Amino acid sequence: xxxxxxxxxxxxxxxxxxxxxxxxxxKIQKRYLLAIEEGNYELLPGNFYTRAFIKNYAEAVGLHGExxxxxxxxxxxxxxxxxxxxxxxxxxxxxxxxxKSSSVSSKWSSVFPSVLVVLLIxxxxxxxxxxxxxxxxxxxxxxTTNQAEEQVTSDENSGSAPNSDEVSKEDDSASSDDTAQDxxxxxxxxxxxxxxxxxxxxxxxxxxxxxIKKVKSDTDHSTFDITNAEKFEVKLKAxxxxxxxxxxxxxxxxxYESLAKGKNVTEDLSSETSATLRLGSSPAIExxxxxxxxxxxxxxxxxxxxxxxxxxx
Numbered sequence: 174x175x176x177x178x179x180x181x182x183x184x185x186x187x188x189x190x191x192x193x194x195x196x197x198x199x200k201i202q203k204r205y206l207l208a209i210e211e212g213n214y215e216l217l218p219g220n221f222y223t224r225a226f227i228k229n230y231a232e233a234v235g236l237h238g239e240x241x242x243x244x245x246x247x248x249x250x251x252x253x254x255x256x257x258x259x260x261x262x263x264x265x266x267x268x269x270x271x272x273k274s275s276s277v278s279s280k281w282s283s284v285f286p287s288v289l290v291v292l293l294i295x296x297x298x299x300x301x302x303x304x305x306x307x308x309x310x311x312x313x314x315x316x317t318t319n320q321a322e323e324q325v326t327s328d329e330n331s332g333s334a335p336n337s338d339e340v341s342k343e344d345d346s347a348s349s350d351d352t353a354q355d356x357x358x359x360x361x362x363x364x365x366x367x368x369x370x371x372x373x374x375x376x377x378x379x380x381x382x383x384x385i386k387k388v389k390s391d392t393d394h395s396t397f398d399i400t401n402a403e404k405f406e407v408k409l410k411a412x413x414x415x416x417x418x419x420x421x422x423x424x425x426x427x428x429y430e431s432l433a434k435g436k437n438v439t440e441d442l443s444s445e446t447s448a449t450l451r452l453g454s455s456p457a458i459e460x461x462x463x464x465x466x467x468x469x470x471x472x473x474x475x476x477x478x479x480x481x482x483x484x485x486x
Contacts, residue, residue, distance in 0.1 A: 175211075175212030175245075175248055176245070176248070177209075177212070177227070177241070177245040177248060177249070178209060178210040178211055178212045179210075180236075180241075181209065181210055181227075181230055181231065181234065181236070182210045184231075184234040184235060184236055185234045187234075188234055188235060188473070188474065188475050189473070189475070190233075190234065190475065192206050192207060195230065195233055195234070198233045198416055198418065198451070198453065199226075199229045199230060199233050199416075201226050201229060201230065204216070205217055205218075205226055206226075206230060209223075209226060209227055209230060212248070214249070214250055220250035220251060223249065223250055224242060224249060224250070227241065227242065227249065228241070228242060229431065232414055232415075232416055232431040232453070233416045233431070233453055234453070235415075235453060235454045235474060237414060238414075238431075381401040381485070382401060383399070383400070383401050383402040383403075383463060383485070384398075384399075384400050384401055385397055385398070385399050385462055385463070385465055385467070386398050386400075387468070388481075389479075390470075392470075392473065393470075393473050393475060393476055393477060394476070394477045394478075394479070395469060395470070395476070395477075395478050395479070396478075396479040396480075396481070397462070397467065397478070397479070397480050397481070398481045398483070399462060399463070399480060399481065399482045399483065400483045400485075401483075401485045402463055402482070402483075402484065402485055403484070403485055404441065404443045404463060405441070405442045405443045405445060405448075405462070405463070405480070405482040405484075406439065406440070406441050406442070406443070406462070406463050406464075407419060407427075407439070407440050407442060407448070407450070407460070407461070407462055407480075408437065408438070408439045408440075408460075408461040408462075408464075409428065409432065409437065409438045409439075409458055409459070409460060409461075410437050410458070410459040410461070411432040411433060411434055411435060411436045411437070411457060411458055412434065412435075412457055412458070412459065413434050413454065413456070413457030413458075414431060414432070414433055414434055414454070414457060415431065415432055415452060415453045415454035415455075415457040415458050416430075416431045416432075416451075416452075416453030416454070417429075417430065417431070417432050417438075417450070417451070417452060417453070417458060418449075418450070418451040419440060419448065419449075419450050420448065420449050421442055421444075421445035421447070421448050422445050422446050422447045422448065423444075423445060425445075427440040427442065427448075428440060431453075432457075432458065434457075442480075442482070443482075443484070445482060446481070446482055446483075447479065447480060447481050447482060448479075448480045448482070449477065449478070449479050449480075450477070450478040450479075450480070451475075451476075451477050451478075452469070452474075452475065452476045452477075452478075453474070453475060454474045454475075455469055455470065455471050455474050455475070455476040456471045456474060460478070462480065
């Protein structure tokens with residue numbers, strides 16, 4: 174076992190993590206992790222991946238990957254050993270023969286202007302027909318109106334129209350009916366207004382406030398219930414380097430990476446009913462839910478957090 178492999182293994186044991194857990198965090202196969210600890214770099218897929226795997230392994234156990242690569246540069250393969258000196262020449266593609274679809278498109282392009290002219294002529298003819306039909310209908314309506322006026326004039330001259338006394342009586346009766354209806358409407362409006370004033374105004378109940386409550390707290394696992402909230406937003410602020418895994422109830426990975434110092438990540442999980450958060454180094458990460466900071470223990474440094482979200486009704 175190399176000095177680098179021994180250091181990584183000791184850091185992993187200090188955090189109480191197995192190789193299977195490191196594999197789950199970094200997505201690096203267990204056999205490659207074991208080869209790194211034993212210094213068997215020839216079992217890894219290449220020099221570039223060797224350096225990348227060592228860096229991810231180091232950050233998963235709370236070590237600084239870049240510094241570790243520089244410190245043990247003498248025993249780690251160089252990354253540029255896998256880069257080829259030159260690229261093979263590119264093959265030129267032969268021009269393809271015109272397809273049937275392009276031929277059909279070309280024929281349609283030649284026919285389209287003629288079709289457009291025919292459609293334009295048909296449209297103009299339809300417009301002229303509509304104008305003529307409208308003029309005939311208007312002429313017929315005017316003739317019917319003139320006939321009606323002549324009939325009314327004839328009736329008045331023949332004495333069939335009602336006399337002035339009868340018209341006056343009908344007007345007085347209509348006026349009396351209108352007055353009675355107005356008084357009845359005013360009475361109904363006043364009654365409705367009085368009833369509205371008698372009813373006490375209903376007081377609106379204030380909407381319940383959002384609550385984030387810790388319902389379970391073990392050494393390395395905490396559970397929080399989020400209730401009466403319109404959204405479920407998680408914000409992570411990195412004050413140091415740490416591996417972070419944020420997964421929803423739908424098994425969607427919202428965050429699955431090593432956050433560098435100074436990096437902030439905000440994720441909207443409003444569509445999830447719950448979520449789990451795993452921190453490789455809890456002192457290096459601040460967690461906020463809907464803008465409220467969550468109290469997470471700092472020891473041990475590897476912490477697991479569960480959020481149960483219930484949206485406000």
